[in-house]
Amino acid sequence: MNTSVRSTARLLWAGLRALLVLTLVCGVLYPLAVTGVAQAAFHDKANGSEVQSEGRVVGSRLIGQRYDLPLKKGRQTPAPDLKWFQPRPSDGLGQNSVNTRYKLLVSGATNLSGDSEELLERVTDAKAAVVEDNSTADHEVEPSDVPPDAVTSSASGLDPHISPAYAELQVHRVAERNHLAVERVAELVKRHTDGRVLGFMGEPRVNVLELNIALAELIEKD
Amino acid sequence: MTPFLAAVLQLVALIGALALAYRPLGDHMARVYSSDRHLRVERWMYRAIGADPDADMRWPAYLRGVLAFSAAGVLFLYLLQRLQGSLPGSLGFSSIDPDQAFNTAASFVSNTNWQSYSGEQAMGHVVQTAGLAVQNFVSAAVGMAVAMTLVRGFARTRAQGSTGLGGAPHGTGGLGNFWADLVRGVLRILLPISVVGALVLVACGAIQNFAGIHEVGRFTGGSQQWNGGAVASQEVIKELGTNGGGYFNANSSHPFENPNGFSNLFEIFLILLIPFALTRTFGRMVGSVRQGYAVLATMVGIWIGFVLLMWATEFAGHGPAFEAAGGAMEGKETRFGIGASSIFAVSTTLTSTGAVDSFHSSYTGLGGGIAMLGMQLGEIAPGGVGSGLYGMLIMAIIAVFIAGLMVGRTPEYLGKKIGTREIKLAACYLLVTPALVLCFTAAAMSLDTPAHSMTNSGAHGFSEVLYAYTSGANNNGSAFAGLNADTQWFNTTIGLAMLLGRFVPMVFVLALAGSLAQQRPIPATAGTLRTEKPLFTGLLVGVIMIVAGLTYFPALALGPLAEGLAA
Numbered sequence: 122m123n124t125s126v127r128s129t130a131r132l133l134w135a136g137l138r139a140l141l142v143l144t145l146v147c148g149v150l151y152p153l154a155v156t157g158v159a160q161a162a163f164h165d166k167a168n169g170s171e172v173q174s175e176g177r178v179v180g181s182r183l184i185g186q187r188y189d190l191p192l193k194k195g196r197q198t199p200a201p202d203l204k205w206f207q208p209r210p211s212d213g214l215g216q217n218s219v220n221t222r223y224k225l226l227v228s229g230a231t232n233l234s235g236d237s238e239e240l241l242e243r244v245t246d247a248k249a250a251v252v253e254d255n256s257t258a259d260h261e262v263e264p265s266d267v268p269p270d271a272v273t274s275s276a277s278g279l280d281p282h283i284s285p286a287y288a289e290l291q292v293h294r295v296a297e298r299n300h301l302a303v304e305r306v307a308e309l310v311k312r313h314t315d316g317r318v319l320g321f322m323g324e325p326r327v328n329v330l331e332l333n334i335a336l337a338e339l340i341e342k343d
Numbered sequence: 344m345t346p347f348l349a350a351v352l353q354l355v356a357l358i359g360a361l362a363l364a365y366r367p368l369g370d371h372m373a374r375v376y377s378s379d380r381h382l383r384v385e386r387w388m389y390r391a392i393g394a395d396p397d398a399d400m401r402w403p404a405y406l407r408g409v410l411a412f413s414a415a416g417v418l419f420l421y422l423l424q425r426l427q428g429s430l431p432g433s434l435g436f437s438s439i440d441p442d443q444a445f446n447t448a449a450s451f452v453s454n455t456n457w458q459s460y461s462g463e464q465a466m467g468h469v470v471q472t473a474g475l476a477v478q479n480f481v482s483a484a485v486g487m488a489v490a491m492t493l494v495r496g497f498a499r500t501r502a503q504g505s506t507g508l509g510g511a512p513h514g515t516g517g518l519g520n521f522w523a524d525l526v527r528g529v530l531r532i533l534l535p536i537s538v539v540g541a542l543v544l545v546a547c548g549a550i551q552n553f554a555g556i557h558e559v560g561r562f563t564g565g566s567q568q569w570n571g572g573a574v575a576s577q578e579v580i581k582e583l584g585t586n587g588g589g590y591f592n593a594n595s596s597h598p599f600e601n602p603n604g605f606s607n608l609f610e611i612f613l614i615l616l617i618p619f620a621l622t623r624t625f626g627r628m629v630g631s632v633r634q635g636y637a638v639l640a641t642m643v644g645i646w647i648g649f650v651l652l653m654w655a656t657e658f659a660g661h662g663p664a665f666e667a668a669g670g671a672m673e674g675k676e677t678r679f680g681i682g683a684s685s686i687f688a689v690s691t692t693l694t695s696t697g698a699v700d701s702f703h704s705s706y707t708g709l710g711g712g713i714a715m716l717g718m719q720l721g722e723i724a725p726g727g728v729g730s731g732l733y734g735m736l737i738m739a740i741i742a743v744f745i746a747g748l749m750v751g752r753t754p755e756y757l758g759k760k761i762g763t764r765e766i767k768l769a770a771c772y773l774l775v776t777p778a779l780v781l782c783f784t785a786a787a788m789s790l791d792t793p794a795h796s797m798t799n800s801g802a803h804g805f806s807e808v809l810y811a812y813t814s815g816a817n818n819n820g821s822a823f824a825g826l827n828a829d830t831q832w833f834n835t836t837i838g839l840a841m842l843l844g845r846f847v848p849m850v851f852v853l854a855l856a857g858s859l860a861q862q863r864p865i866p867a868t869a870g871t872l873r874t875e876k877p878l879f880t881g882l883l884v885g886v887i888m889i890v891a892g893l894t895y896f897p898a899l900a901l902g903p904l905a906e907g908l909a910a
Binding site for chain 1: 416465473559560562598677699
């Protein structure tokens with residue numbers, strides 16, 4: 122009995138020492154070395170691909186953000202600022218519930234299923250809003266024109282992109298609100314549409330932040 | 344180009360890349376686990392551990408090593424989380440509650456990486472890099488080590504005359520040295536690939552810094568808060584080691600973990616790289632690469648079949664909400680689309696990874712069922728690093744046993760007789776996980792409070808619970824994340840399911856390996872089942888499907904099948 126207790130303790134001690142040695146290698150040296158090389162070789166990317174506009178940081182190329190009007194009194198959520206191109210819905214995004222002195226956004230999806238009534242309602246409402254917001258005096262949007270990404274929340278809630286179809290759908294509205302010619306806004310969207318990586322990886326997409334920065338510059342010039 | 348054609352091209356590119364890496368990596372791993380030379384840094388580490396790396400261990404000794412190392416891992420990770428509040432470099436985050444800390448420790452040590460916490464708001468730099476990421480390395484290395492013992496169980500007595508780790512003289516029942524296998528797996532296989540892979544991900548846009556939480560301006564004014572960290576270095580080993588625990592709550596769908604279409608394919612490549620290549624290692628070590636190819640063909644066949652099924656259901660996008668939206672894009676990212684997301688979902692659930700680039704709970708009813716069935720096959724096509732290979736070899740033993748019954752011959756595999764003891768151990772292995780999944784699910788459904796955790800109701804709500812225990816006991820870690828699993832009940836029971844689902848099967852694998860290693864080989868005769876032929880591959884696929892089908896069909900019928908057929 123005594124010897125087996127002692128040999129178990131000795132074995133656990135060996136396991137712990139192995140863990141500490143490997144922690145030194147994989148948990149200290151490895152991340153520090155990778156960080157060192159990454160910071161030297163890919164400084165911007167390693168720090169979050171921040172984008173500047175008019176001399177100030179306005180976000181990250183990779184992280185989606187909202188383009189809303191200031192929150193009105195008595196309303197739960199702010200209304201979208203229709204002057205700007207709008208991103209996908211992000212209903213799955215949460216606020217941090219632990220360590221609450223921070224105001225972190227907690228990435229995430231809605232996790233609602235295809236037969237969920239709640240999701241069906243959200244999709245239907247979102248579609249009606251997209252149709253209404255994007256129909257202008259001389260351009261009528263049909264519900265069948267609305268692409269799926271315009272009415273569904275992404276996986277991360279931070280999707281920085283929309284599909285080219287959703288960007289094109291917004292052209293008339295954005296042109297009208299900013300008193301720009303439709304062709305010029307359409308041209309802007311075309312210039313900011315990225316194809317698939319190497320022609321086949323992923324899907325074509327439009328980066329909303331970059332598009333809105335370009336739009337701001339266009340408005341400025343006018 | 345249509346999205347479907349692009350999806351097919353991505354699958355073809357992925358297969359091409361995996362094929363290119365298959366032989367060099369498989370041969371390299373065979374050399375690593377057969378060599379009797381130690382690197383200088385390894386000798387230094389063995390001294391620090393206090394272990395003799397040349398001692399040939401029989402199965403009980405090897406098992407004691409596995410268990411002692413893993414127990415130390417659970418304890419260390421638990422304490423690290425409990426003390427987070429007072430550790431420097433933790434962003435001032437508070438300590439993790441006992442039930443969640445136990446769940447997370449069990450999860451990362453068992454290679455599951457089930458997460459009942461949200462990474463960005465709960466875990467600071469120290470716990471992420473020195474705790475969680477370390478287990479990503481070592482739990483993967485433990486899996487490979489155990490797989491190597493089973494391979495050696497078959498191989499030994501064949502490689503006669505060689506010494507050291509490669510092949511002890513037959514009859515002794517030695518299976519190699521746990522400490523040597525562990526250290527080599529980390530140092531010679533996982534670490535070099537991780538360093539290169541992490542830099543590739545940073546080049547794509549994954550972040551790698553220790554900036555902590557900082558304010559970043561917003562386009563419309565004001566600011567937002569980000570949590571920066573050593574993401575790329577953790578992301579790469581999370582995929583390569585088939586672990587799956589994300590730095591962020593959104594896992595590999597978060598743009599900082601998986602920035603573009605290329606990084607997405609690269610991460611799928613990393614997930615599948617070692618599990619597929621291990622079949623080459625296996626073939627090399629048992630002295631016939633064609634035996635490895637037969638196992639590989641089984642894995643590849645099932646994997647491609649599942650991808651095709653997933654495409655069929657996700658591109659069709661049935662379900663009232665998806666039909667209203669015009670496509671199943673809920674819980675999927677624009678830059679990946681439906682095609683690449685489906686490949687990721689199948690690859691992560693057919694291995695023990697559980698990382699996600701899209702949320703499985705928002706897949707179509709049948710799509711969620713395919714993800715679940717992938718895990719319920721036992722994660723063997725190609726499965727987790729190491730665990731996939733030993734799981735598949737157990738199925739091969741079952742298959743030769745069934746073939747033996749049909750023709751009335753004593754079954755044998757790779758020159759080793761599958762006698763009473765061997766088949767008993769294989770059958771026990773097979774029973775552990777389904778027993779855990781079904782019993783825990785039944786218990787959760789029959790109690791009052793666990794049901795409060797469901798986001799969806801009806802068939803999908805049941806699927807959430809079934810998925811959780813399937814994922815835990817199979818050491819996958821992905822989730823129908825609608826389930827609020829941060830309750831004492833789920834933290835504790837899923838924690839137990841993960842530990843039992845990882846280590847009890849390992850006991851049977853090691854016992855089986857020990858028993859095989861002691862056998863003298865029997866020469867192949869005209870009546871021997873040729874296990875390197877396509878006929879055997881077909882038999883193996885059939886046995887895998889039938890075993891999983893018989894085990895899980897009733898449960899699947901209540902969840903995903905009911906939802907999918909109603910849509």
